[in-house]
Amino acid sequence: MTKQPPRPLTLRDVSEASGVSEMTVSRVLRNKGEVSEATRLRVQSAAKRLGYVPNKIAGALASSRVNLVAVIIPSLGNMVFPEVLAGISEALEGTGLQPVVGVTDYLPEKEEEVLYEMLSWRPSGVIIAGLEHSDASRAMLAQAGIPVVEIMDVDGDPIDACVGISHRRAGRKMAQAIIGAGYRRIGFLGTKMPLDHRARKRFEGFTQTMAKAGIEIADQEFYSGGSALAKGREMTAAILARTPDLDFLYYSNDMIGAGGLLWLLEKGYDIPGRIGLAGFNGVELLDGLPRQLATMDACRREIGQTAARIIAARYANAVMPEAEIVELTPTLTLGDTLIRG
Amino acid sequence: MTKQPPRPLTLRDVSEASGVSEMTVSRVLRNKGEVSEATRLRVQSAAKRLGYVPNKIAGALASSRVNLVAVIIPSLGNMVFPEVLAGISEALEGTGLQPVVGVTDYLPEKEEEVLYEMLSWRPSGVIIAGLEHSDASRAMLAQAGIPVVEIMDVDGDPIDACVGISHRRAGRKMAQAIIGAGYRRIGFLGTKMPLDHRARKRFEGFTQTMAKAGIEIADQEFYSGGSALAKGREMTAAILARTPDLDFLYYSNDMIGAGGLLWLLEKGYDIPGRIGLAGFNGVELLDGLPRQLATMDACRREIGQTAARIIAARYANAVMPEAEIVELTPTLTLGDTLIRG
DNA sequence: TTGAAAGCGCTAACAT
DNA sequence: ATGTTAGCGCTTTCAA
Numbered sequence: 070m071t072k073q074p075p076r077p078l079t080l081r082d083v084s085e086a087s088g089v090s091e092m093t094v095s096r097v098l099r100n101k102g103e104v105s106e107a108t109r110l111r112v113q114s115a116a117k118r119l120g121y122v123p124n125k126i127a128g129a130l131a132s133s134r135v136n137l138v139a140v141i142i143p144s145l146g147n148m149v150f151p152e153v154l155a156g157i158s159e160a161l162e163g164t165g166l167q168p169v170v171g172v173t174d175y176l177p178e179k180e181e182e183v184l185y186e187m188l189s190w191r192p193s194g195v196i197i198a199g200l201e202h203s204d205a206s207r208a209m210l211a212q213a214g215i216p217v218v219e220i221m222d223v224d225g226d227p228i229d230a231c232v233g234i235s236h237r238r239a240g241r242k243m244a245q246a247i248i249g250a251g252y253r254r255i256g257f258l259g260t261k262m263p264l265d266h267r268a269r270k271r272f273e274g275f276t277q278t279m280a281k282a283g284i285e286i287a288d289q290e291f292y293s294g295g296s297a298l299a300k301g302r303e304m305t306a307a308i309l310a311r312t313p314d315l316d317f318l319y320y321s322n323d324m325i326g327a328g329g330l331l332w333l334l335e336k337g338y339d340i341p342g343r344i345g346l347a348g349f350n351g352v353e354l355l356d357g358l359p360r361q362l363a364t365m366d367a368c369r370r371e372i373g374q375t376a377a378r379i380i381a382a383r384y385a386n387a388v389m390p391e392a393e394i395v396e397l398t399p400t401l402t403l404g405d406t407l408i409r410g
Numbered sequence: 411m412t413k414q415p416p417r418p419l420t421l422r423d424v425s426e427a428s429g430v431s432e433m434t435v436s437r438v439l440r441n442k443g444e445v446s447e448a449t450r451l452r453v454q455s456a457a458k459r460l461g462y463v464p465n466k467i468a469g470a471l472a473s474s475r476v477n478l479v480a481v482i483i484p485s486l487g488n489m490v491f492p493e494v495l496a497g498i499s500e501a502l503e504g505t506g507l508q509p510v511v512g513v514t515d516y517l518p519e520k521e522e523e524v525l526y527e528m529l530s531w532r533p534s535g536v537i538i539a540g541l542e543h544s545d546a547s548r549a550m551l552a553q554a555g556i557p558v559v560e561i562m563d564v565d566g567d568p569i570d571a572c573v574g575i576s577h578r579r580a581g582r583k584m585a586q587a588i589i590g591a592g593y594r595r596i597g598f599l600g601t602k603m604p605l606d607h608r609a610r611k612r613f614e615g616f617t618q619t620m621a622k623a624g625i626e627i628a629d630q631e632f633y634s635g636g637s638a639l640a641k642g643r644e645m646t647a648a649i650l651a652r653t654p655d656l657d658f659l660y661y662s663n664d665m666i667g668a669g670g671l672l673w674l675l676e677k678g679y680d681i682p683g684r685i686g687l688a689g690f691n692g693v694e695l696l697d698g699l700p701r702q703l704a705t706m707d708a709c710r711r712e713i714g715q716t717a718a719r720i721i722a723a724r725y726a727n728a729v730m731p732e733a734e735i736v737e738l739t740p741t742l743t744l745g746d747t748l749i750r751g
Numbered sequence: 752t753t754g755a756a757a758g759c760g761c762t763a764a765c766a767t
Numbered sequence: 768a769t770g771t772t773a774g775c776g777c778t779t780t781c782a783a
């Protein structure tokens with residue numbers, strides 16, 4: 070038994086049902102142009118009665134206006150990106166613009182595909198995570214003739230606009246706090262992700278500042294895959310088994326930091342006396358831990374909002390102002406795991 | 411630095427650059443129809459050189475085929491939904507279909523708006539969370555003439571296809587396990603979300619089975635907003651302050667359950683002897699906790715995969731087979747917080 | 752194997 | 768305030 074799908078309704082159907090020209094129906098449905106109250110009501114009731122849903126494909130083709138903003142991020146599982154998205158949605162509210170999300174899994178080839186696919190829908194703007202893209206991706210973005218906002222990071226050369234924090238500076242700042250608090254035997258625990266450029270830059274900034282103070286990272290541990298919390302435990306156990314005299318552990322994200330914290334508390338370590346801890350991100354989750362992990366928030370929501378506002382402004386003006394770079398400043402929270410310097 | 415073309419490139423530009431008719435260029439770019447190897451190469455190199463990105467808006471209008479699947483979910487912050495999404499993306503890989511996500515924040519009005527917006531892009535299918543929708547939403551879905559898969563839940567009347575678990579049955583199953591393990595003074599801790607129908611159904615199934623065994627919920631506590639982990643602590647403290655003799659706490663999600671677990675361990679409660687615990691969802695996070703929380707997984711990834719496969723199958727056949735209902739069976743994990751019955 | 756013509760459903764720009 | 772006309776950039780159909 071195969072029922073053929075009904076033909077979707079068109080403006081013409083509404084026009085015939087209401088006895089009003091297609092053009093005027095179109096005006097009513099878009100709240101555009103002067104239409105008498107009587108006509109408006111007739112059209113609206115006809116449209117509603119029929120269950121008409123406008124065809125944006127045709128509309129977009131005719132008007133060359135698309136109310137879509139392409140948002141390209143590495144992952145949805147990270148919690149960081151849903152928060153950025155929330156900021157974007159919030160700022161887009163009421164502008165008529167709609168975010169459309171594409172996920173790259175941190176893979177440049179996939180980023181290229183997703184970008185191509187999204188650009189083929191002719192969005193009114195692109196918000197894309199990071200400053201590192203393949204040549205092809207950069208070319209597409211530059212050619213598209215629409216506003217492009219690269220987010221999360223400002224350490225690099227943006228194609229157009231850019232909103233984020235300096236991850237290098239963040240790494241340095243954390244290093245200063247740790248050194249200032251008197252820790253000297255420092256271990257680093259991170260993700261095995263050569264393509265996570267922001268984590269890499271934080272690490273670089275961190276080690277640089279350490280080096281200036283004559284301190285070298287005493288040990289490191291990397292992971293990939295699995296439950297971050299569980300990995301945090303395992304890695305912490307492993308690094309301390311190998312290098313028991315570490316007095317500080319710097320985690321590349323709060324989730325593994327939380328795992329480490331739980332493990333250390335169970336083992337009875339004195340925190341932050343015997344050993345200090347810090348993570349990165351300011352994940353809301355952390356509020357519920359037995360101790361508050363030192364961390365640095367990455368201004369995720371604000372990044373999303375600002376990026377969206379840039380796109381919305383350009384959409385409204387229909388012009389391309391000068392490129393802009395917005396650097397936000399992450400806040401360091403010492404919590405209970407980093408001795409107050 | 412090349413200056414941006416003010417006008418995006420069209421098929422005609424590629425046609426002129428390659429000296430091949432628009433029609434043949436179109437055929438090459440879509441791998442459709444017979445084209446000689448020589449022509450194919452000329453067209454491809456011209457397209458690549460110019461940086462041509464096809465206009466899917468025009469293509470979709472002309473062919474009335476859109477490779478988009480609308481996915482409508484209540485939230486991205488919940489971790490549950492990104493996992494469903496991952497399942498969808500996975501199953502759509504290689505089908506030529508692309509998921510497009512819309513978020514409703516658990517609000518029926520917003521669901522209606524998002525749905526209207528998405529349907530106006532004439533997607534090839536809709537995957538939507540839950541079976542409860544406004545009349546207008548149901549009408550839109552029924553009228554759209556495209557496959558609709560309602561997911562997560564099977565307790566209700568689907569519009570078309572449906573993939574999920576029975577939350578009532580899940581609630582009952584958990585109640586049986588708890589009763590079977592000998593617990594009698596049971597507290598419930600949940601979210602203050604009248605619109606989370608799945609949580610509500612679990613609760614109903616739970617209390618029903620309890621009632622049959624002559625047990626009434628001894629106390630309840632609800633929350634909204636804030637860090638779930640932190641709320642789990644607070645609520646657990648509150649409910650036990652009020653009703654100290656509770657011997658089991660059933661949490662409506664794993665995150666608050668984890669908060670409760672951490673709090674109880676700190677306070678030195680004997681788990682699961684003095685008091686048992688259970689959550690819902692099987693969140694990956696739980697692996698890293700000091701004890702494994704009893705939980706029931708909701709088959710999130712599998713739900714996404716199955717739903718996507720239904721859409722993809724119909725897309726390929728271009729027909730509308732009979733509606734199908736797929737009920738998956740959640741697995742109960744006793745972990746370390748529910749005495750083995 | 753290739754090309755020419757005729758729309759897809761809507762809206763911009765003009766009429767009236 | 769309302770209607771008419773001419774496309775938007777592509778694909779379908781049919782002809783060569």
